[in-house]
Amino acid sequence: MESGMVSVDRWTAGSQVYFLTHLHADHLCGLTSKWSRGPLYCSRITAKLFPIKFPDFDLSLLRIVEIGHWHSVSLLSPSCGSYTDVDFMAIDAHHCPGAVMYLFRGEFGCTLYTGDFRWESTSERAQTGRTMLLKAMKDVKLDMLYLDNTYCNPTYCFPSREAAAKQVLNIISSHPNHDVIIAVDTLGKENLLLYISRVLKTKIWVWPERLQIMHLLGFHDIFTTKTSVTRIRAVPRYSFNIETLEGLNTIRPTIGIMPSGLPWAPRAFRGKEKLSSESPPVLLHNRWPTDVTTSSTSSKPNGGSLSAGRDDHYIYTVPYSDHSCFPELQKFIEFVMPINIKGIVSSSASNVDPLYHFGSLCRIQQASVLLCQSLRNKRYEKVGVINMRSSFGCTGTMQLGRKRRKRQISSAGIHVSRVRLLRRERQGVKIVDTDPD
DNA sequence: GCGATCAGAT
DNA sequence: CACATCTGATCGC
Numbered sequence: 329m330e331s332g333m334v335s336v337d338r339w340t341a342g343s344q345v346y347f348l349t350h351l352h353a354d355h356l357c358g359l360t361s362k363w364s365r366g367p368l369y370c371s372r373i374t375a376k377l378f379p380i381k382f383p384d385f386d387l388s389l390l391r392i393v394e395i396g397h398w399h400s401v402s403l404l405s406p407s408c409g410s411y412t413d414v415d416f417m418a419i420d421a422h423h424c425p426g427a428v429m430y431l432f433r434g435e436f437g438c439t440l441y442t443g444d445f446r447w448e449s450t451s452e453r454a455q456t457g458r459t460m461l462l463k464a465m466k467d468v469k470l471d472m473l474y475l476d477n478t479y480c481n482p483t484y485c486f487p488s489r490e491a492a493a494k495q496v497l498n499i500i501s502s503h504p505n506h507d508v509i510i511a512v513d514t515l516g517k518e519n520l521l522l523y524i525s526r527v528l529k530t531k532i533w534v535w536p537e538r539l540q541i542m543h544l545l546g547f548h549d550i551f552t553t554k555t556s557v558t559r560i561r562a563v564p565r566y567s568f569n570i571e572t573l574e575g576l577n578t579i580r581p582t583i584g585i586m587p588s589g590l591p592w593a594p595r596a597f598r599g600k601e602k603l604s605s606e607s608p609p610v611l612l613h614n615r616w617p618t619d620v621t622t623s624s625t626s627s628k629p630n631g632g633s634l635s636a637g638r639d640d641h642y643i644y645t646v647p648y649s650d651h652s653c654f655p656e657l658q659k660f661i662e663f664v665m666p667i668n669i670k671g672i673v674s675s676s677a678s679n680v681d682p683l684y685h686f687g688s689l690c691r692i693q694q695a696s697v698l699l700c701q702s703l704r705n706k707r708y709e710k711v712g713v714i715n716m717r718s719s720f721g722c723t724g725t726m727q728l729g730r731k732r733r734k735r736q737i738s739s740a741g742i743h744v745s746r747v748r749l750l751r752r753e754r755q756g757v758k759i760v761d762t763d764p765d
Numbered sequence: 766g767c768g769a770t771c772a773g774a775t
Numbered sequence: 776c777a778c779a780t781c782t783g784a785t786c787g788c
Contacts, residue, residue: 353779360769444778478778513779566775566780590778651778 332406334414336430336441336474337672341365344403347393347416349443350427351377351515361385369393371418373426376544377515380537393418395428396460405435417464420457421445423650424516425545431464437471440664442672444476446649447656450488461664470666475682477671478651479589482685485654486589486647493523495646496585500524500560507582508560511568515541516650517587521562525550533561573642583642589649654685661686 335343339358348370349355361384369391370378378385393399395418402411412435418428423444432439448454486492500508510521514537521532531552534542542551552558563572568584576582652660661669661682668690669682683690 353781357770516779564780565778566782569775588778590776649778 333403334432337443339363339365345369345401345414347430347441348374349421349430349441350374350424351381352424352444352513355443356381363389367391369399369416369430371395371426371428373545374428375426377426377541380541380544393428393430395420398464417460419460419464420453422448422451422454422457424513425518426515431461433468438465438468439472439474440465440470440666441474442476442660444478444651446489447652447660448488448490449656449659450490458663465664470664471668473661473664473666473669473682474672475657475661475669476651476673477657477682478673479649479653480657480671480682480685482654484589486649489519489648489650492587492646492648493520496520496587496648497524497527499583499585499644499646500528503581503583505581506559507576507580508585509568509573509576509582510560510562510585510587511565512538512562512587513565514538517648518542518545518547520587520648522547522550524560528560530560531558533558535564538562538564570643577642583644586643586645587648588645589647589651589653657682658686658689661689666690 332342333344334347335345336347337349337355339346339356343366345366346368348359348368350371351374359382361382363382363385366389368389370393372392372394375387375390375392378390379387393416398415398417400413400415403414404410405412414432414434416433417431419431421427421429421443423446427443427445429440429442429445432441487495496510510524512521524530525532531550533553533555534551536553539551539553555561565586568586573582573584669686671682
């Protein structure tokens with residue numbers, strides 16, 4: 329697509345219309361309540377949740393894209409100076425509430441931007457998306473696929489969320505007298521919590537801001553902010569660590585559950601000591617058979633498989649992910665048959681360029697050339713170039729601005745805490761309820 | 766002083 | 776290693 333027309337999850341100047349796939353913070357960089365660069369298209373659920381993230385946002389700028397319906401907007405083509413129609417459709421991304429992919433069609437051809445997405449074959453909801461996509465792309469070739477390449481590496485292989493949820497349930501059931509804390513973000517993994525609540529017939533504690541989101545999503549009698557009524561709590565992921573668990577265990581026996589597609593144990597769970605050089609990290613995936621059933625044998629506290637001490641005795645990692653794993657990405661690409669692919673996540677070495685693994689599934693001739701370029705870019709990425717969220721027709725890269733100057737003089741503590749308090753005021757207080765009182 | 770934005774940590 | 780998020784430092788205004 330030509331530059332200067334459409335941006336997806338990218339909020340720099342220069343586009344005529346802007347699309348948001350979902351409300352996770354890493355897709356909102358640059359977006360603020362003072363937004364005025366143009367209309368912002370999003371799903372209905374995202375629009376409903378929008379004021380929580382951006383309280384003072386001018387809601388008249390929001391345009392709701394109904395899932396499964398074609399919409400159209402007339403945009404000025406910067407090159408020929410005339411207007412051209414861009415048709416677009418939102419399709420359920422099965423990521424977090426409100427998350428969608430966008431399919432664009434116009435003179436430029438056909439482009440699909442997945443945003444973050446999960447492509448499970450099992451659920452009925454997934455089948456709906458499949459049918460929708462098939463119908464929308466009937467008779468056209470997909471020229472460009474912008475792909476969620478979070479787990480674009482064959483080592484990333486994990487079961488369906490349904491299977492992972494059963495693992496979580498087994499872990500909880502095998503600790504009938506323990507409190508349980510589950511790490512979640514501000515949005516996402518609701519179905520896991522709903523499943524636990526339904527099977528165990530119990531409410532689940534969440535922090536106040538999260539309860540507000542649950543209510544907006546229509547879950548009214550399942551979640552609570554009263555700690556006394558349940559032994560199961562969903563806590564912010566950033567507050568979930570060994571120290572928290574140890575603190576809780578001085579009060580009551582408590583286990584922690586970390587739902588994550590990441591194959592490595594997060595550093596927070598490894599204890600303070602460094603991994604010794606003669607014992608390299610072990611892939612936790614060795615404990616995650618892809619055909620997991622309800623058997624609980626695959627889940628053990630993390631302590632055993634890594635060289636960390638027994639600090640992480642209480643923590644279980646379960647492969648519950650809202651991103652597609654590698655085999656799912658492969659199936660997805662075989663399904664949509666794109667001519668070219670670009671990854672939308674590109675800030676680290678572990679996010680492999682999709683063309684490396686899937687180039688052979690594309691119809692482009694210059695895959696190897698593009699790969700070389702891409703690897704070269706990656707090598708220099710940390711030196712001076714940041715890859716941005718992809719924007720059609722744009723290079724996707726920009727120079728780093730000013731160099732940050734390190735100052736010897738640190739700020740006064742008063743200023744620091746003020747900044748934090750202001751942020752909390754805006755975004756809602758994080759409350760973990762880990763204090764023993 | 767304030768908001769924006771970055772790097773770094775979890 | 777980094778899923779998304781928070782924190783603190785520093786920049787420009």
